[in-house]
Amino acid sequence: MSDTLMTIREMCDAFEVTPRTLRFYEARELIFPQRKGQHRLYDRRDRARLTLILRGKRFGFSLEQIRQLLELYEPGGANRTQIAATIEVSRDRLADMERQYAELSIAIDDLRRQISDAEGRLAAETNEQPTG
Amino acid sequence: MSDTLMTIREMCDAFEVTPRTLRFYEARELIFPQRKGQHRLYDRRDRARLTLILRGKRFGFSLEQIRQLLELYEPGGANRTQIAATIEVSRDRLADMERQYAELSIAIDDLRRQISDAEGRLAAETNEQPTG
């Protein structure tokens, strides 16, 4: 059930991307759908990777950074040096995300305060008599 | 002290941007430095706005979205309708950021787990005798 193969159209509908996008990600070696003849078929693994890709994009990572991160999620037959390198860059990304998390917390508080200030001004103006 | 005017070069050094970037933001109406003759001079307000701009960019907002947000931080003589509209879009941005915050938390946990898994594999491999 969960390892159902999906066509490109099904993938597009499920993830709200275009075929162009999926082919583009494949060209950049972010996903590796099988082929049935000429047609692409996406399995559970491809869907998991696409989920991570879209998530990474929302955090502002480049496709290349995401590609490196995806290596971490593939316990394939990489050698020690490659695994260590992957861990390296992943730690960097993690640090980025932790920084972003902290800053986002501040920014959210900031924005909430600004919004309620503005709401206050709006309410005040409502009770005043405008001079014009 | 805090309302010192700064030249474009001083701004660039302070914020690690290029002159081109500052002029670009000005063209997009994100900052409004004074002019001394032809030369630009940036005050405390410009610096505050630039801080918010760069922050917004780190969260993946477009310059246009940031421009709208900046209106919220300027209690200038806008009319009720404009203030209300600004609050509207700001609430949308806030919602974006809250979503991002929640998702980021998940992604960080995810990534941490993947990294320690990979570290585990690395350690395991160190203790094994490689077949080759």
Place this chain on the structure above:
DNA sequence: GGGCAGGTTGACGTGAACGTAAGCAAGACG
């Protein structure tokens, strides 16, 4: 008064991440 550092405008170039369009193949349908 010549030159030069620092700033200005304007036009064009660039890289990332796709969009769009043209043209072909292959299975489904009536």
Place this chain on the structure above:
DNA sequence: CGTCTTGCTTACGTTCACGTCAACCTGCCC
């Protein structure tokens, strides 16, 4: 048999956020 849909490849176009470059002004120093 034609044509419709779906997907494929190739190639060029687009948007955003700047970078790069040319040409000009402008103090200011020697």
